[in-house]
Amino acid sequence: MKFAVAAALVFAAGFAWLPAGEAAPQKLVLSGASTMAPVAGEIARRFESRYRGTRIDVQSGGSSRGINDVRNGLAAIGMVSRVLKPQEKDLQAHAIAWDGVGVILHASNPVAVLSRQQISGIYTGKIANWKDVGGTDSPITVVNKAEGRSTLELFLRYLGLKASDIRPHVIIGDNSQGIKTVAGNSNAIGYVSIGAAEYEAKHRVPIKLLPLEGVAATVANVRNGTFLLSRPLNLVTGTAPKGLVREFIEFARSEHVDDLVEAQYFVPVSIR
Amino acid sequence: MREISHVEIMSSGHARGDRMVQWVVYFAAILVSAAFVWIVWDLVRGGIGHLSWTFLVESSRDAGRAGGIGAVLVSTVLVLLIALAVALPLGWATGALLAEYVPAAGGLGHTVRYSLQVLAAVPSIVFGLFGNIFFCVYLGLGFSILSGGLTLACMLLPILVSTAEAGLRAVPGAHRLSATALGMSRTATLWHVLLPAAAPALVAGLLLGIGRAMAETAALLFTSGYVDRMPDSLLDSGRTLAVHIFDLSMNVPGGDAPAYASALVLIAALLLINVLAMRFAAGWQRGKMVTV
């Protein structure tokens, strides 16, 4: 019986807590691209410290999820790591940064360069061994992204392939999961956000980014526009932003967060 | 019954075959024990260096690579408390109804028992889907500790009901007769005699429930969410310890050490709850029976 009473008390306390929690901070929910979640989280933290009494929650998923959550009201702001599609013109996009998508290998892999044809051959299963592209005699582990990810869409468009053409060995969700998979398998090849890859490579994770068409996959080349596989990182809203939403978006596009954006190896909009 | 008469079996009972089977059985036991030791050894070796007091109380930083699991522990406890606060009264009341108030084979009893058995078989990821659409979207609770707790409550119900029912049924009929002879109402009998007498079973069910809730990941991914900050209210998203381990090991390069350490904490917590609650159960029952 003590249990029942204790349980009831806890429950009552919980509900007493609810309105208090609700009334105090102004809350804003962001949801969408996992590529953007870390930088959005950092921006949110700085925003909260500047604007007392606000709380910004960042939920990570994928770009299409961000769009969906904004449409049905689960989130005030969606994070979309690509340009909006024609059928998404009901929404408004506000770019906060630029990013590229790069091909990554394990740091110990001797292969230093792959042509577009070679990458396409590897991802469609026509090339199955590293020795065919100048590496050691070992089978290639192809790491692909699950469908619904904008990184996948961008990569497929670059190679001119359909999702059903790919012959993967491992399917992953987030960028970081892809990096972790490649870092743990010396024969793996994957593709992830350049920002995420450079961040991890600088944190001594054993991966390396390959150049595309002779252009090194670096933030600098994304910034000067020479790197082909680049994309905007957008904050998306259903209507013209106002109130807290507007304050947050303006803050995220301002030079006050440039250092945060660059720390995550993206290119701030105010610079490019 | 028919098998018993197969006495011809004994003709094949050679000592050598007997010995061989014994070896096979021992081998299986050794194999399983070795796997257990292997897992535990790996966890301890990987995590013990990362464990410290600051790891337990600090919030996580840098996606969990640095800092600790303080906020995650708070979220875990909150989700657990909500789940129990909802599931315990519902589960025990249902158990009491099934055991004391309706005939075992009757219509209502049968229906309730049947649907609870089906509920017990539902995979946790399906609870996750349901929780997401019902609590987060339909009821508008969003990704929150409340949504996660309520989803877990649904999952725990069958365990709590079946243990409560079994426990109440095991109480000797003499208790009920004596209570009636003393002029106690049925409600009072339930409250002061039967529930205390069934306390060990109730606590056993509670333990099973806590164990299952703390270990749960799939049902919480889409209900209580990923946010690893200290929650301000029950409507905030909060990451539980099991989800934290999942995220560190799958999504965070260099997250293995804190993941090992978190796994150690989770297993230690499960063991501790088990031991404490068993002690508590014994004491509670003694105290209650004396006052009545």
Next chain:
Amino acid sequence: MIWLRHSISSPSASADTLMLWLLRAAAGVAASLVLLILFFLVAESWPLLMRDLPITHFVTDSSWHPDEGAYNLAPMLSGTLYAAGGALLLAMPLGIASALFITYYAPPRGADAYRRLVELLAGIPSVVYGFWGLTTLVPLINQLQPPGSSLLAGILVLTLMVLPTITLTAHAALVAVPGDYLRGAFALGMSRWAMVRGVALPAARMGIVAGAILAAGRAVGETMAVLMVTGNVVQHAGGLFDPERTLAANIALEMPYAVSDHRAALFVSGLTLMLLVMLLWSAAARMGRG
């Protein structure tokens, strides 16, 4: 506690009636949960279920490519059955041998210790099994044959996870075998193995089979551990070293970013999974009664 004593001494019929209705309400809520879950699963799957008739397109589409409108669940169904079947194939002999060890073969102290160990094994969360599989098993298998994330890794992890269920239910069933049977067999001069094979196992068969089906249900529905070690490629696995994806893993992997039809297709996965498990459960219930 004084006020409680007071309430004991004044029994009232209305309090009893109120109590009964309270209990009935609680039971009603508990019982309707299953219907509620089924309702929401069907409601969310409905648009996709009804849009492309016949429903068989869920097993005849080219493969699982949500972006291209292809939703073939068959590879994941086979993936689920391979992983669960393989795990049962390994866990059944190991689990029954473990139960025999505890019940008949081990010295008393050994039996007790081993039982504790199996119970501890049951208490390890699935995400920890998955994590261990990811960091220990997958790299090991990768050395044998890349990529390491494979059906085999899934089977091995699932085996460890369902082993306690099989062991503990088989042990309970063996303990419940009437002592008279065994004494009778002993009096007939049967060897220990003959006694086990001829008397104990047949008498405990129902319990063991029911336990196995429960274990199968757990293996089919298991999500996190499998998601972490099987590589999640949608294909009919051609061998133990091939990666594959299960129905449960499909939901957990793609749910975070699925929208519209894709999301509905994941609810169809969930519905399929639920029906599969309910089927298994009905079989177990029938066994239990029979």
